[in-house]
Amino acid sequence: MKRSSWTDYQKDIADDNYYYARSCIRQNFFPGSEKAFLNILSKDLGRNIFDDPLHTSCTGIGYHSDIVPLPTIMTVVARQFSLMAEAGYENFTSSCITSFGIYTELLNTWEEFPELEEQTREALYKATGREFAKPKNLAHTSDVIFHHREEIARKAKHRLVNAHTGEPLRVVEHIGCHYAKIFPKSGIGGSEFPYVLAGMVEEWGGEVVDYPERRHCCGFGFRNYLVQANRGYSIANSHKKLESMSPYRPDFIVTNCPGCSMFLDKWQYTIAEMEGTTYGQNGCGIPVLTYEEMAGLVLGYDPWELGMQMHQVDVEPLLGKMGIEYDPSAKYLGRNGKYIGCPESAIVNSRAKETLYKIKR
Amino acid sequence: MKHIVIIGGGIAGMQCAVELSSLGISATVIEKEHATGGKLASWHRLFPSFTPAEDVLGELRLKFAKAANISLRCGVTATEITPRKVTLSTGDELECDAVVLATGFTLFDARIKEEYGYGIYDNVVTSADLEDMFNRGEIVLKNGNKPRRIALLHCVGSRDEKVCQRHCSKVCCVTGVKQAIELKEMFPTADVFNFYMDIRMFGPGYEEMYREAQVKHNVHFVRGRISEVSPTIDGRLQLKAEDTLTGRPLKMSVDMLVLLVGMRANEENAELAARYGLQCQESGFMKPQDNFMHNVESNVEGIFYAGTITSPKSVGETLNEATTVALRIKDWLQKQ
């Protein structure tokens, strides 16, 4: 694909001194990714990043589910920004795409409607006694990794290449809808041909797969997942994407959105149970990685340290392809070598874990 | 003898010069390219009669060459324009009695509608590219095969707020239907789909051509704008649109997508307006005094407009308007 248009959509990404805002979903489902991000920035790249224990959820899920009203979320977001200013930072980076979308949307809202900014300033002060502030630079954490992709490439221990054949790995990149579909200028490469993940993949030796449903939503859709009766819509979207990408035989999917990672991963299990369909090679699912996990593997992190045992679809086939050395049996050992429990075998993972790896308990 | 400077050597400028000459007024045509003819020079055939553009342009060029008191300056631009004097990029100064602006339009750059993948995917072409292919007499896909299914998308860069083009470019619908017929004639077994928002068949013979495309050539018309184009694994293009007449989303893959690009006002129009006290319309096209009795006169005495500088027009309308300009100038000069 001749992606030329991404250069038309450039944005300023701060080089150092970030204030970090976590993601609700990732903290729970991919906690290793956020930890890896902090480690990569501070240890590998030597950048300053502040993980503030005072910050909260942006309440974006509640907002998009019609539970949290606009004035409330504006105040919550203003508090986040205020915390950042108090901590002495002006570069805000958010781990969550929903949050990133919210922050972008609200900053634009305040720009367009100064009276709302005024109301928020007042509400923030009344509620918390804090001073209103706005970040100088707002970036999603994938933007930050994208920004440092060349440096990471220089320090790479592995490349996104099949270690046995030397062929580049075929990667499906999936961009969260709220990354650039609301404000195309806020994303690298715009909304039609976002380059934020593709840039990383290409820099690190992989090959990006462009498939018909590339732009399509993963199906999370807030209300569509949260109400059980609507989940049929939610899964139908993932189903559509997986059907569309599977003929390209991708080695893995990488996403920059917490919801997408979760749904593209876990719906594979659901679809396998409902229809018996799996989309990956050898009857398995397609591993779904976060960009931090992808960067972590490239930088030589241990997959279990990256939290990849939390995935629904087993990542071992991918690790094998990349030639990464790891202890298969240590998969379910936690930080202190303590057994954290092992999920049941699922259709989506064709091999029984116990027998294959002699999981240590 | 009175002398007029015409800026733009497209069909409007040429026709205007020819008509002025026949009224006993001399004219100089300034053309920035190295040849006359403007956009028509690269067009293949004209709707609704499928007349070769060459025939029209050939006749016009012949008249232009034969007409007395016309001089042509190619490869130069006007740097300073006043009703009585035009300064050229060469530094030459041309004294005159009035100026005609016939600088035409800019073809919409389909790259801006990036969701259609022009310049990104193979086999996404514009209507102008297709005319070029017709001129070469060869329509093939990048892999050398013949297309089996072709889609034409109307209103690319027209009636689209997202690209700041609110206006209708008028000629693309008719062109789309014409090209669909031409494609069907070249590839009778191919499926041709036109995706449109409205079909605007405003002129004589256009509606008849549309009906012929439907009934005789079995061109499919789907009312709905394509939302996105993506590649398929076999190198084709997948389109998504809503079939609004059934209220259902629709997707299909095609071998070739033709984007019917609209007419955009020249970037320079704003500058012209600012520098010489002229007026632009919201669409960016120049604004004549009114749309009726003074539709070719600018608000500046002695500066006239001809052709698509004021709005999208078909070839026939442009030629008519250029004739009108000559008559109005004569009239105006007599009143001076």
Next chain:
Amino acid sequence: MTFFALFCIPFIVGATLMFLSVVLKYFSWLRQLPTSDMILIAKGIFTPRTLSAVWEIVCESLLHRRIFRRNVVLGYMHMSLAFGWFLLIVVGWLETLSYLGTEWVPLQGHVFFKYFVPLNGIEGHKPLFDNVMDALLLFVLSGVTLAWLKRVRSRLMGMRRTTKHIFFDRIALSALWFVFPLRLLAESITCAIYGGGGFLTGNIGTLLSQHIDADVLMALYEPMWWMYSSALGIFFVAMPFSRYMHIFTEIPLIFLRHYRLRPAAKTKSYDNFEIEACSRCGICIDPCQLQSQLGINDVQSVYFLRDRRYNMLQQKIANNCLMCGRCEAVCPVGINLNTLRQNSRTTMRNIPNEGRYNYLRGIDLSQGEGRVGYFAGCMTLLTPNTMSAMQRIFEAAGEKVWWADKEGSVCCGRPLKLSGESDSAQKMIDYNKSLFEKHNISTLVTSCPICLRVFREDYDLQGIEVLHHSEYILRLLQQGRLKVGYSAEQRYTYHDPCELGRGSGIYDQPRAVIEAVGILLEPKHNRRDSLCCGSSVANTAINDAQQLTIARSVADELEATGAETIVTACPLCKKAIARGTKHSVSDLSEIVAKNLK
């Protein structure tokens, strides 16, 4: 006496096969007749109807009176062949009788009597018979000549086009053309050798014997009889499978028709008698406007019946008919062409029990109250002028009216029935019928002849009188409940709607109404011969341009009368004709409403 020679074999075989197949066909058709038809036969057979049937057989099957009325030459051609041949057989039989008395003579003995005369040494000529038989042969030969001429120049017989025949018909036709010339030759050669014969065969025989060697004549003698016998044999074998089956079939058909058997909405065994009674004379082709205006040459009744008979009927042929009834009106055999076509469509399209139109339950869009109900019909809803004219007429007459469908209606069912889906049409019929009954009306007026026809034929509305608005208006005028102004300045011409005229026999009432308001000028084709507007709901095959072509031709004829206003009494005709003319086209009710006093 010997009455056998080898050359008789083709004749004997042919005749046997023919009689066998004809008898078999009739037997199986009669056996399959529905019980109701059987009862009709039983009721009619011993009544004067049988006698009148015999009389009709003489008039039609032999003399072809109806064709005579149409064109004398054409009539003569048909009569000479049918009646001439018949007389040849009868007189030939009398001839043998006169020679041999009551002695039994086999069939070939009668047919080839001239051959067997010298063989059996029968003496003594009876010149009367010889001459009568020769005259009859000449009579038939004149018919053959005309038949041949008709193929070449049909206009001589008042026909623009003749039937395109299929292979079997061509064989039978060729055989038939050869039968009589060959008989002439065979008998003449016999006369040349043995003498005798009448004015024709005798003289030709004398001529032959003078100019041709006796050896040659002897050599030709047997083969000529062979050829004559073979031509007969071929014709007989082909006959039951060709159009000539009509020769016999018309006879039982006339009997059955006199016993009041008719084709119905669904196909039945009786239809076979009608279908095979078609002689494919092609008289139905010329009146067909699809032929004359559109040049469509394969859908006319003759082809429809032929295709249906040979089980090769296609929907596109069956559907491509206006069912205007112009062909039915001229059919010399009186076949119920429209009914047969409609029941063919039913056979091809009807799917019972589809649970259609259940949505009609409980719908009642009617308004007002009155003993007189007015059903505008779907098409009239698209010609609202007719509706408002009717409203004014009702008001002027002081009639209280129940409006069945002012706010939208359920179709009367006839269009669907005509398309062949008669079981589903019945659901609409049932709905409308119960609607009429529910509102307790005593008279039902409609301005749509399509509705009128189905109301009268299929609704079985007990205690409700169904009137077309032309009948109703005329009645109001006659009763003096309606007063209209007459103006000799106003000249009208009237277009007979097919469903109203040929379909329902209403010709005079609209004319009387028009004459009450102005002068009526008749177009060239009128009444039973009137043209169809081309937009008939019965035709689902022709396209818009073709409809328009027909409408224009009809409008031209109406304009040619010089009348200012074209009047019709059918909303569909009004719409159709209005497309084809610049003259004003009005419904009958409109001109009445306009001239109300």
Next chain:
Amino acid sequence: MINFGFSINKPRVIDIDNNNLRKSNEIILEMPELQACIGCGSCTASCTAGNLTDFNFRKVHTLVRRGEYQGAYMELNKCMLCGKCRLVCPRGINTRGIVMLIKRKLGDF
């Protein structure tokens, strides 16, 4: 198979690539005038059945042309074949003929 309390919704999309267009092509070939439809909706507006039910002739034939045959036959069974649509069609389409043709093709008779 586990019951999750929901199922994967079938897409509503008209998938031209996977639809079998054979019958649709046959229909268009037999009556090309159907392609002349400009979607004005006169037929449905005047429709006797369409004013009593949700029957929409324009929509049904458009779907059939796209290869969406499901339910079309039953929908067309709502039509009374009265012919008003044919009288109002600005493109002169023989709508009654189309109804019968589609039914014939989809009903296999």
